[in-house]
Each structure stands twice: as C-alpha cells, then as structure tokens.
Amino acid sequence: MKRTPTVGEVLRAKGVSRRGFLKYCATTASILALPPSMIPRIAEAIENARRPSVIWLSFQECTGCTESLTRSASPTVEGLIFDTISLDYHHTLQAAAGDQAEAARHAAMVENDGGYLVLVDGSIPTGNPGFSTIAGISNVDMLKETVAGAAAVVAIGSCAAFGGIPGANPNPTGAVSVMDLVTDKPVINVPGCPPIPTVMTAVLAHFLTFGAIPDLDKHGRPMTFFGTTIHDRCYRRPFYEQGKFANTFDDEGAKAGWCLYKLGCKGPTTYNACATAKWNSGTSFPIEAGHPCLGCSEPNFWDAGGFYEPLSTGNFDSGEKLAGAAVAGVALGAVAAAAGRRRQAKFTKEG
Amino acid sequence: MTTEQESLAPPSPFHGNVRPILNEVMHAIDRLLETDEPTTIDLAGLPFGPGELEHLEAALGTGELSAKLDALGTSRIRETAYPGVWWLEHRNAFDEVVGRYLEITRTPEILSSQDADIIAGRARLEDQFE
Numbered sequence: 235m236k237r238t239p240t241v242g243e244v245l246r247a248k249g250v251s252r253r254g255f256l257k258y259c260a261t262t263a264s265i266l267a268l269p270p271s272m273i274p275r276i277a278e279a280i281e282n283a284r285r286p287s288v289i290w291l292s293f294q295e296c297t298g299c300t301e302s303l304t305r306s307a308s309p310t311v312e313g314l315i316f317d318t319i320s321l322d323y324h325h326t327l328q329a330a331a332g333d334q335a336e337a338a339r340h341a342a343m344v345e346n347d348g349g350y351l352v353l354v355d356g357s358i359p360t361g362n363p364g365f366s367t368i369a370g371i372s373n374v375d376m377l378k379e380t381v382a383g384a385a386a387v388v389a390i391g392s393c394a395a396f397g398g399i400p401g402a403n404p405n406p407t408g409a410v411s412v413m414d415l416v417t418d419k420p421v422i423n424v425p426g427c428p429p430i431p432t433v434m435t436a437v438l439a440h441f442l443t444f445g446a447i448p449d450l451d452k453h454g455r456p457m458t459f460f461g462t463t464i465h466d467r468c469y470r471r472p473f474y475e476q477g478k479f480a481n482t483f484d485d486e487g488a489k490a491g492w493c494l495y496k497l498g499c500k501g502p503t504t505y506n507a508c509a510t511a512k513w514n515s516g517t518s519f520p521i522e523a524g525h526p527c528l529g530c531s532e533p534n535f536w537d538a539g540g541f542y543e544p545l546s547t548g549n550f551d552s553g554e555k556l557a558g559a560a561v562a563g564v565a566l567g568a569v570a571a572a573a574g575r576r577r578q579a580k581f582t583k584e585g
Numbered sequence: 586m587t588t589e590q591e592s593l594a595p596p597s598p599f600h601g602n603v604r605p606i607l608n609e610v611m612h613a614i615d616r617l618l619e620t621d622e623p624t625t626i627d628l629a630g631l632p633f634g635p636g637e638l639e640h641l642e643a644a645l646g647t648g649e650l651s652a653k654l655d656a657l658g659t660s661r662i663r664e665t666a667y668p669g670v671w672w673l674e675h676r677n678a679f680d681e682v683v684g685r686y687l688e689i690t691r692t693p694e695i696l697s698s699q700d701a702d703i704i705a706g707r708a709r710l711e712d713q714f715e
Contacts, residue, residue, distance in 0.1 A: 252699035254656030257675050260695075261684040263627075270625035270686070469600045469634035491634075510630055515681045522635065
C-alpha cells in the first residue's frame, strides 16, 4: 500500500496554523456529538491519521444523497475530499470520465486493499441485472467486487440501508439493501431521505479519528445520531406534554407552532438527529417548517402507513389519552437521556 | 386578553430551552471560582426553537472584550456581559457557522498562542537573518 500523508501533514502543508487545527478538531467533536473534553484526543488522532481511500457507488438512487453531501457545511465536502479523505471514485460525479473512472476504482482497490471504505447510495436490484448497470456491470456484481477488499461499507440513505422507495411495495426490481448482500464486512447504515449531511461526514470523521466504526443500534445506525428520537429533542415537545396539538394545517394550533402529533408526525418513533443538527446549514428542520416528520430514516417508512395518519390511530383518540401517552413519553425520554449521559461518560472516561 | 387568546398566542422565544442553559452557566461559573475547572457547552447539540438561540445570545449580552480569528474561516470570540462567560462562533471558509460554544473560563484556549505556531514563527524570524 502506498504511503499517504497524515492529515496533520496535509494541513501543515496548506499553511493551517495550530489554532486553525484546534478549531477543526472542536467542530469535529461537535459533529461527532462528543464532549469538548475529547478535543485533545481527537486532535492527536487526526494529527496522525492517514487519509482513507473512499470509493462511492451509486445504484438505484435519485442522487438526493449526493446532493445532500455536497451541501455539507461542517466540514465542507471539499474539505473532506482534499483534507480528510481521498475520494478515488464517485460514479455520479465521474460519469463523464467513462473508462478512466472505472480504472481509478480498480487502482484504488489494489493500492488500498483491505483498508478502503466503500460508500453506497441506492438499493440493489436482484431481479433482471439489466434494471441497473454501470459500465456494463450489474449493481450486484459491482458491489460484491468492490467490497471484497474493503475495511467497511457505509450505506448512505434509506435506499441503500433498507431498500427505500425502490424496495417499496410492490418492489418491481427486487430491490434489496446493502446489508442484505454484504454479510462478511462491517456495514454502517446512515439512513434518511436524504441523510443529514453532517451525519454522513461525521461517520467518515469517526472512522478517521478512531480507526474504527462507531457504536451501532439494532438497525446498524450510529448511536451518536440515531440514539434518540426526533421527539426526544423536538423544541415543540413541551406542547405535546401540555396536550396542545395542531389538528389541521391551518388551524390556530398550527399557527401557534403546537405539536404536530395528530397530523401524523412520526417523530416519536423515528430515530435521527434532525431536531438538533437541522438542515440547510442549520436553518431549520421539517417540524420547524410546520410539517410532520415522515420517519424517513426508519426501515420501510414508505410502506409504514399514511404520512398524515397519527401514530396513535386506533389507540389514542382523545386529548386525555394523548396526555397519558405524553407522561409515558417523558419517562421514555428520561431513560434515553440517561443512556446518552452514560455513553458520554464512557467517552469521557476513555479520553 | 382571555385565557383562550393567551393559549393561542404566537410562539414566543420561550419554549423552555434557554433558562436551563443559563442555569448551567451559573453553576459553571461557581465551578470556575471554586475549583478553577473550565466548562464548555456545545450549543449544536441542544434543541432550540425559532428565536431561542438569539434570545440566549441577547440574555448573555456583550462584555468588554472581543476577538476575531482568521484560521480555516473566521471565528468570533466574545466575552459576554458576564465575565468569564465567552461566546465562541466558528465559521468555515464559506462563512457558514460550523460551531457555537459557550466557554466558561478565564481565557479561551484558542486565544493562546500555540507552541507549534510559536516554533514555526521563530524559524521564520531566524530566516530573516540569513
């Protein structure tokens, strides 16, 4: 394997001061949701880390995930490409390069055998191979060939993580997720339609910083970002606990910014970081814009019932029962918060 | 205003997320005074409703010292109206905010000259004599 420069060497060569580097480490700690006390450890790890080679494969997807990543603000995708990772192949960005792009993929696989990361967006059709091909290679064959020498695979977006819209009923292409096909390598799922840009970059930053994949939940999602529900961190949650709900999109409750639970909000059952990471450089997130959470980072969200049907349909039909649910929600939130504190304490102790 | 009208009032900046942070800052000041232990609060991980972040910034006010750092984008380091409580805002090269912190400390570490930079600077100075 060729010797690649460390991130510290790359940054110094670019004239980045130690102050600038500490700032970079502070923002890295922030996107990894690690306590600021971890910054010295992150600085040491990043200083000596070597840029990992990254190969990005795009299968049955809409390009929304790439669109999301290229709008990542912290760090910028340009920063990631030039400073943190070596993005050696990205089918969508390199489409015009043709054979040269495929040659770059093969070269990266050979030079970084056993150590490169494979990022996949889009689901993989298992029906007719002709449903989706790249350079005449079926998606299944390209995935299997590329992951053979990979250190880990990151499934970007709900299509790659869980099948997504291509896999929704009636699933005409026989679409499956990455983890359905890759069973002998670590698979990290970063679902969302699209995923939050900073979550995507944070997974790469974690791999770079600690040389290992982050702690994952039962669906293979990083606990750092998928450890609590949207509801747990929603700024409208106090209204839920007070039993104040919008009943239509134009009633007084909606205008007053009350809880969107009755309008079908899937926040209580959706694990993601939208409520704090937010979108568009931290501007807002769907609930802040007045729309219920669709639950896009959960498995099979497309087939999980109507977007505007309350989660409680058939269970909670009155304000009193909703208030009861709110009390239960507070208890669950407290448990989740305690778990989060334990995890943070663990990191602090290890630091 | 009737009770009904009050309950339907437009959202105020008070969703309940600012007061706990001010309380945490107060305890952090106590820790700094009693044990000299600094505290950093990462505002990125906390839920804020519309207007709440601005409300927090206004509640902390502006003190007598502020600094601008040009490294991988601009950073503003400003002491709030409460001595020992600093508001730090990091921006990237595209002027997008990439981090906001409250540091409860005597001097934020990022203001100090770093050894690596001092050594590199001394070498540049020495070059002037050659």
